[in-house]
Amino acid sequence: MTTTGIPQPPAPREYSARATEIIAAARAVYEHDGPDALTMRRLGEELGIRAPSLYKHFADKQAVETALIEQSLAEVGAVCHRVVQKTQPGERVAALLRTYREYCVAHPNLYRLATSGPIDRAALTPGLEEWAGSPWFLAVGDPYLAQALWSFAHGMVILEIDGRYEDPSTLPSSWAAGAEAFTAAARNQ
Amino acid sequence: MTTTGIPQPPAPREYSARATEIIAAARAVYEHDGPDALTMRRLGEELGIRAPSLYKHFADKQAVETALIEQSLAEVGAVCHRVVQKTQPGERVAALLRTYREYCVAHPNLYRLATSGPIDRAALTPGLEEWAGSPWFLAVGDPYLAQALWSFAHGMVILEIDGRYEDPSTLPSSWAAGAEAFTAAARNQ
DNA sequence: TGACGGCAGCTAACGTCGTTAGCCATACTG
């Protein structure tokens, strides 16, 4: 990976037309009604099909969820790469954090699915995770600080999504405090 | 809450002797064998009892899990308060982060249960969450920066626990980078 | 044209899960 140009995402997995429909339906259910709503029976219902028929297209429920995870990683990666590319170096940390929060809060269920709990990395498209994470490196220029910054952003987002902050109205100030700390650290890196 | 002395934790909920045994068994199963292993039937088996009998002691499975969450919050809160109290101001951020990571990584399943996913705050002992979070404020002296620091720590820990870092050997450097950034921010606060 | 094979649906069913209803023995308590 060079630091010039936008790293290209790995080629997305190919799905049949019907499988693509299933993924779209699964995403709609998952995003609107939450994790517990996505059952094989409900998913079939959404498509005018019985649950066992889904197994003609996907090995199991986990495979459907993996497709959703990959969609989410690809989207968030694209959004982050774009903002890093079109921002001045000194503004990158703040801009990246702002963009990340915006995307993640807009897709809370999908984001939680993609980033929480153990993951079967072998089932994921190789390179996708790394590509989705590289904007953080581009923003601060140091791999360790990048990992710390991404962890901060993830912590902020996931705790917000899960409603763990007692007073959410304080969140903008906390984002600002974190952005300032990491921007300063990136400067002195 | 004043900033002098150690804030006392709220009084823990009272449980009958049998309920306490059940919680202990649930914790053992949950910590050793993970979230999926804790079923009502398995929990009963562990106690030489049938699953439906558990409902004589707890309203539902969620109530058992809430007890585990409260245990975890109380423990991690105690550990953090202790380290903040016995550390010099300039070293508090680093020491607190070190301690937090140590506890959480030692109890990964419990930590994930206590901090991930939506929470039924009404079912929690009032004040427990706030008390468990106050060491972060004591470490940096600013509520917003404290929230940011805690979010950073949570992000680092939960991603480590869930195996989301491609190369875990880089983690100490990332913790160090984050500690430095937040220590500097707390100084200039 | 007609046989064939595979794709994509179906029903029936299995085992596991949380949970409820209802029964019964033991042990306090009046």
Place this chain on the structure above:
DNA sequence: CAGTATGGCTAACGACGTTAGCTGCCGTCA
């Protein structure tokens, strides 16, 4: 000694993921 609360039990329900096995349709090729 009667009565009641406590804490077990079995049987069962509905929802879940998943499998087995059947069927109808459609394109291909002799």
